[in-house]
Each structure stands twice: as structure tokens, then as C-alpha cells.
Amino acid sequence: MQRLLPVLMLCLLPLGASAQSLYKCRIDGTLTYSGSPCPGVSSTAVEVPPPVKAEAGTEPDLKKMQADATKLQKERNAKEQSQAKLDQAAARLAESKRQRCGKLRLQKKWADEAVAAGSASAKDKATEKARRLGDQLQLECPF
Numbered sequence: 001m002q003r004l005l006p007v008l009m010l011c012l013l014p015l016g017a018s019a020q021s022l023y024k025c026r027i028d029g030t031l032t033y034s035g036s037p038c039p040g041v042s043s044t045a046v047e048v049p050p051p052v053k054a055e056a057g058t059e060p061d062l063k064k065m066q067a068d069a070t071k072l073q074k075e076r077n078a079k080e081q082s083q084a085k086l087d088q089a090a091a092r093l094a095e096s097k098r099q100r101c102g103k104l105r106l107q108k109k110w111a112d113e114a115v116a117a118g119s120a121s122a123k124d125k126a127t128e129k130a131r132r133l134g135d136q137l138q139l140e141c142p143f
Contacts, residue, residue, distance in 0.1 A: 023035070097140075108137050
């Protein structure tokens, strides 16, 4: 176990990246790239540019991006709150309309019952009232 620990520590040490050569070859009309020269055909060594390192000026860009993200999040939250208020208002309006339609249906039902139970002299007046309530119900509650 004590012998294994130093070996594991050596494996965990970061090793420096060594630059390798890259070769470009054309075999049977097909362009290929490999880490060693191609046997039997002419190979061209390709220079691989070093990896791009982060520039010193990227931190302000990061801060600007974070500020923009915060601003966009605030705008999104404001829009969501505004939409929630609109949804609540629409729900209140729909409930109000549902109650109004229920009231009109009930009044129409009572007017129809009054027509059926009324005497001959009151029947014309009750019929007219029932007709008007029916018209109002159709106008306000078409469903």
C-alpha cells in the first residue's frame, strides 16, 4: 500500500503538454492527417498554432456579461409579474361574466315560470319580460 501511494501521486501530477507534429498526406486522392509521416507518399508537416490563452481583458467582459444577464433577468421577472397581473384580471373578469350569465339564466327561468303560471291578463307582460331576458341572455352569454 505504501508503494502504491507515491505511484498514484506521480500519476496525478499534471504533465506538460508537448507539441507534436502533424503531417498532411494525400493517399489515393483522399486528404488525411496523422501524427507520423505517411509511408510511401510525400507528407507535408503542418504547424499547429499554440492554444489561445485567455487575455487579460476578458474579466471586464465577463463582468459586463454578468451585468447584462442580471438586467435581462430583472426584465424577465418584471414581464412575468405584469403577465401574472393581467392573468389575474382576466380571471376576475371571466368569473364576473360567469356570475352575470348565471344570474340572467335564473331570471329567464323565473320569467318563463311566471308566463306558465300567470293569468291571461298578466301573461302578455310576463311573456314580453321573458323574451327581453332571453334576448339579453343571448347577447351577453352566447355560449
